[in-house]
Amino acid sequence: MDRRTLLAAAPLAAAGLTTSALAQTAASPAPAAAQAPGFYRYKVGDIEVTAIHDGFAMRPLEGLVRNAELADVKKVVAESFLPDTALPITFTTLVVRTGGKTVLIDTGNGDSGAPTSGRWMANFKAAGFDPAAVDTVIISHFHGDHINGLRLKDGTAVFPKAEIMVPEAEWAYWMDDSKMSSAPDGMKPAFQGVRRVFGPVAKDVKRYEAGKELVPGVMSVAAPGHTPGHTAYTITSGSARFMAVSDITNHPALFVRRPEWAAVFDMDGEQARQTRVKILDMAVADRLQLAFYHAPFPATGHVLKDGSGYRFVPIQWTPAV
Amino acid sequence: MDRRTLLAAAPLAAAGLTTSALAQTAASPAPAAAQAPGFYRYKVGDIEVTAIHDGFAMRPLEGLVRNAELADVKKVVAESFLPDTALPITFTTLVVRTGGKTVLIDTGNGDSGAPTSGRWMANFKAAGFDPAAVDTVIISHFHGDHINGLRLKDGTAVFPKAEIMVPEAEWAYWMDDSKMSSAPDGMKPAFQGVRRVFGPVAKDVKRYEAGKELVPGVMSVAAPGHTPGHTAYTITSGSARFMAVSDITNHPALFVRRPEWAAVFDMDGEQARQTRVKILDMAVADRLQLAFYHAPFPATGHVLKDGSGYRFVPIQWTPAV
Numbered sequence: 001m002d003r004r005t006l007l008a009a010a011p012l013a014a015a016g017l018t019t020s021a022l023a024q025t026a027a028s029p030a031p032a033a034a035q036a037p038g039f040y041r042y043k044v045g046d047i048e049v050t051a052i053h054d055g056f057a058m059r060p061l062e063g064l065v066r067n068a069e070l071a072d073v074k075k076v077v078a079e080s081f082l083p084d085t086a087l088p089i090t091f092t093t094l095v096v097r098t099g100g101k102t103v104l105i106d107t108g109n110g111d112s113g114a115p116t117s118g119r120w121m122a123n124f125k126a127a128g129f130d131p132a133a134v135d136t137v138i139i140s141h142f143h144g145d146h147i148n149g150l151r152l153k154d155g156t157a158v159f160p161k162a163e164i165m166v167p168e169a170e171w172a173y174w175m176d177d178s179k180m181s182s183a184p185d186g187m188k189p190a191f192q193g194v195r196r197v198f199g200p201v202a203k204d205v206k207r208y209e210a211g212k213e214l215v216p217g218v219m220s221v222a223a224p225g226h227t228p229g230h231t232a233y234t235i236t237s238g239s240a241r242f243m244a245v246s247d248i249t250n251h252p253a254l255f256v257r258r259p260e261w262a263a264v265f266d267m268d269g270e271q272a273r274q275t276r277v278k279i280l281d282m283a284v285a286d287r288l289q290l291a292f293y294h295a296p297f298p299a300t301g302h303v304l305k306d307g308s309g310y311r312f313v314p315i316q317w318t319p320a321v
Numbered sequence: 322m323d324r325r326t327l328l329a330a331a332p333l334a335a336a337g338l339t340t341s342a343l344a345q346t347a348a349s350p351a352p353a354a355a356q357a358p359g360f361y362r363y364k365v366g367d368i369e370v371t372a373i374h375d376g377f378a379m380r381p382l383e384g385l386v387r388n389a390e391l392a393d394v395k396k397v398v399a400e401s402f403l404p405d406t407a408l409p410i411t412f413t414t415l416v417v418r419t420g421g422k423t424v425l426i427d428t429g430n431g432d433s434g435a436p437t438s439g440r441w442m443a444n445f446k447a448a449g450f451d452p453a454a455v456d457t458v459i460i461s462h463f464h465g466d467h468i469n470g471l472r473l474k475d476g477t478a479v480f481p482k483a484e485i486m487v488p489e490a491e492w493a494y495w496m497d498d499s500k501m502s503s504a505p506d507g508m509k510p511a512f513q514g515v516r517r518v519f520g521p522v523a524k525d526v527k528r529y530e531a532g533k534e535l536v537p538g539v540m541s542v543a544a545p546g547h548t549p550g551h552t553a554y555t556i557t558s559g560s561a562r563f564m565a566v567s568d569i570t571n572h573p574a575l576f577v578r579r580p581e582w583a584a585v586f587d588m589d590g591e592q593a594r595q596t597r598v599k600i601l602d603m604a605v606a607d608r609l610q611l612a613f614y615h616a617p618f619p620a621t622g623h624v625l626k627d628g629s630g631y632r633f634v635p636i637q638w639t640p641a642v
Contacts, residue, residue: 034362034642035361035639035640035641035642036357036358036361036362036447036448037358038357038638038640039357040356040357041355041356041357048354053638053640055640056639056641079625079634080637081608081610081622081623081636088637088639090637090639116641119640126357127357128355287402289402296635296637296638297638298638301402302402304400313400313401313402314617314635315402316401316403316617316618317359317374317617317618317619318356318377318411319356319359319374319376320356320437321354321355321356
């Protein structure tokens, strides 16, 4: 032991720690127990996609599925070896580099989410991106975990130069004051949140229809049910085709496995089920790679038919982009 | 456009690039297309485990499985949406922080592997570790992708202070000159590689038996068949239990799914099959989390019984260590 270590040891020895334990600690200091940054890059033809993770929120299983017994929900969750009282629901947005532009699909929770979320900006920067250089933000629907990343609580616009593109049907629903006033009290904060985010830039927001090419290679696909204007996207480059399916399911361990189950977040459960089955059936038939907003990071993979439902098969992580 | 952009544009315009394409590029430069570093931290009770990725090697499907038709192998690979001509076989070692020590289980390919491997040291450092501070290296078996990280081609010992612990049965087999001279020519380089790595430190290498606690909480488990002394490990901390199963399977898409299939790398196919089934059955019964050296990164998850085989269920990635 050198002098410094000896000096450091004195109070520890007084506290009852052995010099052997100290020597061990001194021999190989533990690194800060940080996780690797939560971004993952992959290609769709020539288009580069980067998944950006925004952490998670714990959601009690009780009350999560409208039309299933809790015992059945727990049984399905157990097949994925996830906790059987509350599920970690994750948030993963996409950055799409296409036509020389940096395009976001959804923005995460910003500083308005659960304390276990809000990691988006650190991961976005770790991936080499700059919020001031974002050209376009495409929003899939108006739930807070998709839009709150656009504007901090203090009012700051996070992507000052970006054009913001939103589904026309989503705008029509959530910006309608009569819909807000007739909504149940529990839903009013969602309407107010939409106004908080979009109010200051309402005149500049570009509204899009389904079936349009929004930026080169990215086409909007109507996927209603989860919300009235909920939108999915195909991304196409040469012969490569990919689909970002937004919230056609919440956690795939539940709603890919049991597509007939309705998450409490789905505003029109039956319409959401039809959308889910239609898109998943197409993905099975075409062996299409999908990105799910609420799938475990990196939140992309394929689906197989499995019994009366489907099975999510995550992609194999690779360092080769 | 400002003056600098205009000046920069001149030679590009001469080269036939439009100013519109240039403006797009200037608006949002793409980040270097690097992947996030390949490490992943998780806890087994109080013990911190970090998976360190060493890249991959492409392995033609033809000839990979000794006792199956290529068409059947392709069918099973297709269920995992992996390439149907060659499989990316990945390498993921473990760092275990226990009793104040930094302990490695296996070391990756060092600078002796495929060009798509050799990423271990960069990932190890990105995780905050220092090779000079490694206290112990535990080796599961003597195949090059597990031991070559110990010593560079130029002879440098990569972990100069580390105690090296190897299975007694593995040492007895590979260091036996009569076994080397009677081996088929194709196997001789494996014997020579073992001598290259261990020769200079042979007198210091500590040999261990199965069923021993090697470092606090880490117990060796006999898992022969892949090689004569191939070893797995239980990691125990309080009520938490975990198993690092080394090469009881090669890629789980093949050998977890079809445990009766023998990889060309298994030296005793029937013994390897028995070991595989015994450990996987135990993991199913105990709902035990496993780490597989050749599973897709982060190479840890659980197994379910599925038909006549099993199914690998990767853990859900989380930023919360």
